[in-house]
Amino acid sequence: MELLEGEKEVIISQVSEILGKHKHNCENLVPMLQEVQNQLGYVPELAMEMIADSLEVPAVAVYSIVTFYNQLRLNPPGDHQIRVCMGTACHMIGGQIILNSFERRLQIEEGETTEDRKFSLERVACVGCCAIAPVVVIDDLVDGKVTPTRVDGILLSFENSNNNEGKKEQEQKPVERGEGQE
Amino acid sequence: MGEKKNHAEKQYQEIKTKAEVKKPLTQDKTVVMVGTATCGKAAGAIDVRETFKEEINKRKLNAEVVEVGCIGHCYAEPLVVISKPGFPSLCYGNVDEGLSSRLVEDYLVGDDPCYEYALVALEPNEEFPTFTDFPRGMFEQKVILEQCGLIDPEQIDHYIAVDGYHALAKALDMEPKEVIEMIKESRLRGRGGAGFPTGKKWDFCCMNVQDPVRYVICNADEGDPGAFMDRSILESNPHQVIEGLIICGYAVGASQGFIYVRSEYPQAVRRIYTALEQAREKGLLGEGILNTDFSFDIEVFQGSGAFVCGEETALIHSMEGKTGMPRHRPPFPAEVGFRGKPTVINNVKTLSYIPHILNKGVEWFQSIGTPDSPGTAVFALVGKIENTGLVEVPMGTTLRTLVYDVGGGIRNEKEFKAVQIGGPSGGCLPESALDIPIDFDSLQEAGAIMGSGGLVVLDEDDCMVEIARFFLDFTQKESCGKCTFCRLGTRHMLDILMRITTGQGEKKDIEILGDLAVDIKNGSLCGLGKTAPNPVLTTLRYFMDEYEEHIQGKRCPSLMCPELINFYIVPKKCSKLCSACVGSCPVEAIYTREDGLKAIDLEKCVKCNSCPLACPPEYDAIIKVSPPERVEELEKENA
Ligand SMILES: Cc1cc2nc3c(=O)[nH]c(=O)nc-3n(C[C@H](O)[C@H](O)[C@H](O)COP(=O)(O)O)c2cc1C
Ligand code: FES
Numbered sequence: 001m002e003l004l005e006g007e008k009e010v011i012i013s014q015v016s017e018i019l020g021k022h023k024h025n026c027e028n029l030v031p032m033l034q035e036v037q038n039q040l041g042y043v044p045e046l047a048m049e050m051i052a053d054s055l056e057v058p059a060v061a062v063y064s065i066v067t068f069y070n071q072l073r074l075n076p077p078g079d080h081q082i083r084v085c086m087g088t089a090c091h092m093i094g095g096q097i098i099l100n101s102f103e104r105r106l107q108i109e110e111g112e113t114t115e116d117r118k119f120s121l122e123r124v125a126c127v128g129c130c131a132i133a134p135v136v137v138i139d140d141l142v143d144g145k146v147t148p149t150r151v152d153g154i155l156l157s158f159e160n161s162n163n164n165e166g167k168k169e170q171e172q173k174p175v176e177r178g179e180g181q182e
Numbered sequence: 183m184g185e186k187k188n189h190a191e192k193q194y195q196e197i198k199t200k201a202e203v204k205k206p207l208t209q210d211k212t213v214v215m216v217g218t219a220t221c222g223k224a225a226g227a228i229d230v231r232e233t234f235k236e237e238i239n240k241r242k243l244n245a246e247v248v249e250v251g252c253i254g255h256c257y258a259e260p261l262v263v264i265s266k267p268g269f270p271s272l273c274y275g276n277v278d279e280g281l282s283s284r285l286v287e288d289y290l291v292g293d294d295p296c297y298e299y300a301l302v303a304l305e306p307n308e309e310f311p312t313f314t315d316f317p318r319g320m321f322e323q324k325v326i327l328e329q330c331g332l333i334d335p336e337q338i339d340h341y342i343a344v345d346g347y348h349a350l351a352k353a354l355d356m357e358p359k360e361v362i363e364m365i366k367e368s369r370l371r372g373r374g375g376a377g378f379p380t381g382k383k384w385d386f387c388c389m390n391v392q393d394p395v396r397y398v399i400c401n402a403d404e405g406d407p408g409a410f411m412d413r414s415i416l417e418s419n420p421h422q423v424i425e426g427l428i429i430c431g432y433a434v435g436a437s438q439g440f441i442y443v444r445s446e447y448p449q450a451v452r453r454i455y456t457a458l459e460q461a462r463e464k465g466l467l468g469e470g471i472l473n474t475d476f477s478f479d480i481e482v483f484q485g486s487g488a489f490v491c492g493e494e495t496a497l498i499h500s501m502e503g504k505t506g507m508p509r510h511r512p513p514f515p516a517e518v519g520f521r522g523k524p525t526v527i528n529n530v531k532t533l534s535y536i537p538h539i540l541n542k543g544v545e546w547f548q549s550i551g552t553p554d555s556p557g558t559a560v561f562a563l564v565g566k567i568e569n570t571g572l573v574e575v576p577m578g579t580t581l582r583t584l585v586y587d588v589g590g591g592i593r594n595e596k597e598f599k600a601v602q603i604g605g606p607s608g609g610c611l612p613e614s615a616l617d618i619p620i621d622f623d624s625l626q627e628a629g630a631i632m633g634s635g636g637l638v639v640l641d642e643d644d645c646m647v648e649i650a651r652f653f654l655d656f657t658q659k660e661s662c663g664k665c666t667f668c669r670l671g672t673r674h675m676l677d678i679l680m681r682i683t684t685g686q687g688e689k690k691d692i693e694i695l696g697d698l699a700v701d702i703k704n705g706s707l708c709g710l711g712k713t714a715p716n717p718v719l720t721t722l723r724y725f726m727d728e729y730e731e732h733i734q735g736k737r738c739p740s741l742m743c744p745e746l747i748n749f750y751i752v753p754k755k756c757s758k759l760c761s762a763c764v765g766s767c768p769v770e771a772i773y774t775r776e777d778g779l780k781a782i783d784l785e786k787c788v789k790c791n792s793c794p795l796a797c798p799p800e801y802d803a804i805i806k807v808s809p810p811e812r813v814e815e816l817e818k819e820n821a
C-alpha cells in the first residue's frame with residue numbers, strides 16, 4: 001500500500017515514541033505491535049521494519065508475528081469498524097445472515113474495508129453477550145438481537161448523522177429488542 | 183516460624199476496618215446498583231444508570247448509584263438492584279429508562295417498591311420471594327460467583343468489606359508448603375478444561391529447588407467462542423482472581439505474576455488494571471505485602487486473538503514474543519515455563535476458588551460436588567434456553583437439572599435436541615445423555631469434555647451437521663499449522679462437512695470422517711488438534727440420522743442449511759390485507775401476485791429468515807421447505 005505524504009511522518013514519530021517507551025527485547029514485541037495498532041489503527045510495513053531494526057531481528061520475523069495473531073492487521077481499518085460475532089450462540093441464531101447482510105449492503109467481503117474507507121467489516125468470536133445473540137460490535141458499542149432490517153438501520157444512522165458524531169447517536173439509541181427472534 | 187504468625191492478619195484487620203465503612207449494603211442510605219458488565223451495557227445499562235443519576239440529582243435524594251458487574255441473569259439485562267433501608271434489597275430485570283424514572287418516583291421517593299417489576303429479593307423477607315424460592319436458586323450454589331453483581335468491581339473496599347483478601351492474610355501467616363498442602367488436600371481440579379489437580383501442579387513447580395525464580399500466570403484467554411465465564415468474573419470481581427494469584431505466587435515462591443487476558447475483552451482489561459492499582463495502594467501487592475517479607479507483583483499481558491494461545495505452552499511462547507505455537511510436553515510449564523523457569527498456569531476460575539478454600543477450609547470445599555470433582559462448576563448457559571446467563575452449580579448436578587431447572591427449559595416450547603458442551607473441543611450430547619452428572623470424568627466418557635464452561639442448548643431447529651461444520655471451521659482456522667494432521671486433516675474434514683451441508687455429500691464421506699478423526703487425534707501435539715474432531719465424532723455418534731438425511735435425501739431435517747432449503751408462502755394462509763413480509767425483505771424478493779397474494783422470487787431470495795418472523799402469527803403463512811425443490815411441488819399442488 002502506498003503511503004500518503006505526511007502519513008509516513010506520523011508513523012515514524014508514533015513508532016519512535018513507542019519504541020522509546022519499551023525495552024527492546026522480544027518479550028515486548030507483541031505489546032509494542034498492539035500499541036502501534038492502537039495508535040494507528042493498523043500495523044504498517046514501515047512500523048514493522050522499524051521495530052525489527054530496533055530488536056535486531058529480520059523484518060520477516062515481525063511480519064510472521066503480525067500475520068499469526070488475528071487482532072493485528074496489515075491494512076488501515078475504516079472510520080467505523082463493524083465486527084459481527086461468529087461465536088457459537090450467535091452463529092446458531094443467525095450470525096452468518098447478519099454478516100451476509102453487511103457484506104451485501106457495504107459491497108465488501110468480511111475482512112475488507114469499503115473504498116471510501118468509511119466502514120470495515122470483520123468477524124469476531126464471542127464478545128460475551130451470547131444472551132442477546134446475534135451480536136454486532138460497532139466501534140466499541142455492542143448491539144444485540146440484530147436482524148437484517150436492523151443492519152440497514154445501523155448503516156442508515158451513520159449516513160444520516162454523517163459527520164455530526166455518528167458515535168454519539170449510536171450510544172443514545174437503545175438496543176432494539178428484537179421481537180420473535182427465533 | 184512461630185513469631186511470623188498473625189502478622190499479616192493484624193495488618194489485614196486494620197485495612198478491613200477502614201474498608202467496612204464503605205460497604206455498599208450496610209449504609210443507611212439507599213443504594214442503586216446497576217449491572218454494567220459488557221452484557222448489561224449492550225442491553226442499555228448506561229442509559230439506565232444515567233436516568234437514575236439524573237432523577238436522583240433532580241430530587242436531591244440521599245441515594246447513591248453504584249456500578250456493579252453481572253449477577254448472571256443475562257436474559258433479564260439490564261438489571262438493577264435497589265436496597266433501601268427498611269426494605270429487602272430487590273432486583274429488577276429488563277429495566278429501561280421509563281422504569282428507572284418510575285422506580286425513583288414510586289420507590290425512592292414514595293415507599294412503593296413496585297413489586298410487579300421486581301424479579302427477586304436478595305435477603306429472606308416477608309414480602310417477596312428470594313432466589314432460593316425459584317428452581318434455579320434451589321439448584322444453584324454460588325461460590326466464585328457469590329459477589330459478582332453485588333459489589334463494585336472498581337472499588338477494592340467493597341471486596342475487602344466482604345472479607346476479601348482475608349485469605350491472603352491467612353496464607354501469609356502460613357508456611358508456603360502448608361498452603362500447597364491445603365490445596366492438594368482440597369482436591370481442587372483446574373477449571374481451564376483438563377481438570378488437572380491444582381495442588382499437584384503447584385507442588386510440581388517447587389520441585390526444582392536450585393532455581394529460585396518462578397512465575398505464576400492466570401490464564402484468562404478464554405478462547406471458546408461461546409463462553410464468557412472468565413470475562414464476567416474479571417469484570418465483576420477482579421480482586422478475587424488477583425487474590426488467588428497472589429496466594430499462588432506465595433505458595434510456589436514466585437515474585438512475579440501475570441494475567442494473560444484476551445484483548446477482545448476491553449472492559450475486563452480496564453477493570454484488572456484498576457484493581458491492580460488499588461491493590462498496590464493498599465499494600466496487598468508490591469513490596470512487603472501486608473507487612474510481611476513477601477513481595478509480589480502482577481503484570482497484564484494482552485493476548486491478541488488466537489485460540490491456540492489458551493494452550494499453556496503456546497501462551498508462554500506468545501508472552502515471549504514468538505508465534506503462539508504449542509510445543510511438546512513434557513517438560514511441563516511447571517518445570518520449564520516462562521523464560522525457561524518453573525511456571526504455574528491456572529485458569530481464572532481455578533484461582534478464584536483459592537481464597538474460598540483458605541477461608542472456609544478443605545472440608546467445606548469437599549462437601550460440595552463429587553468426591554473426584556469437588557466444588558462447583560460455572561457455566562455460561564446460552565442458546566435456545568429460557569434463562570440464559572451465568573450459573574454455578576455443584577459438580578455432579580445432571581445436565582437435565584441444569585437445562586430444565588436452572589435454565590428454565592427450552593425457549594418457545596420447542597423440542598430439546600442437544601447440548602453442546604466444552605466448545606470446539608467438546609461435543610454435542612443428546613436427550614439420552616441428559617442424566618449424566620456434570621464432572622470431569624463422566625463427560626469425557628460421553629465423548630464431550632467439561633471444557634471451561636460453555637454450554638449451548640440446541641433445539642429442533644438446529645442442524646447437527648451444521649454445528650459440527652461450524653466448530654471444524656473454527657478449529658481449522660485456529661490451527662496454528664505446526665502439526666500436519668491438524669492443519670490438513672481439519673481442512674479435509676471441513677471440506678467434507680461443507681459438501682454434506684450443501685447437499686453434495688456422498689455415502690463414503692461418513693467413513694472418511696471417522697478415519698480422519700482418529701488420525702487427527704493421534705497425530706496432533708496439543709489439545710487443539712487432539713480434541714478438534716470431538717464435535718464431529720459426537721454428532722456422528724448421536725445424530726447419524728441427520729447426516730444420512732443430508733447425504734441421501736439431500737435435505738436438512740432441521741431446515742437450517744441454506745443451500746438445502748427454500749422459503750415458501752402458503753397461498754391459503756396468506757392474507758391480501760397485509761404486507762409485513764414485503765417490508766421485512768432486505769432484497770425486495772417478495773412481490774404481490776396478480777391475485778393480491780404474496781410470493782417470493784427465489785432468484786432474489788437470500789434466505790435471511792426475515793419474512794417468516796415478520797409474518798403475523800395469526801397468518802403464519804411463510805414456511806421453510808427442504809429439499810429446496812419441494813417448492814415446485816407445492817406450487818403445483820396449490821396452483
Ligand atoms: C487449544 C487449547 C485452548 C485452551 N484455551 C484455554 C483457555 O482459554 N483458558 C484456560 O484457562 N485454559 C485453556 N486451555 C488449557 C490450558 O492449556 C491449561 O491447561 C489451563 O490453563 C490450566 O489451568 P487449570 O489447571 O487451572 O485448568 C486450552 C488448552 C488448549 C489445548
Ligand atoms: S456467541 Fe456472540 S456474543 Fe457470544
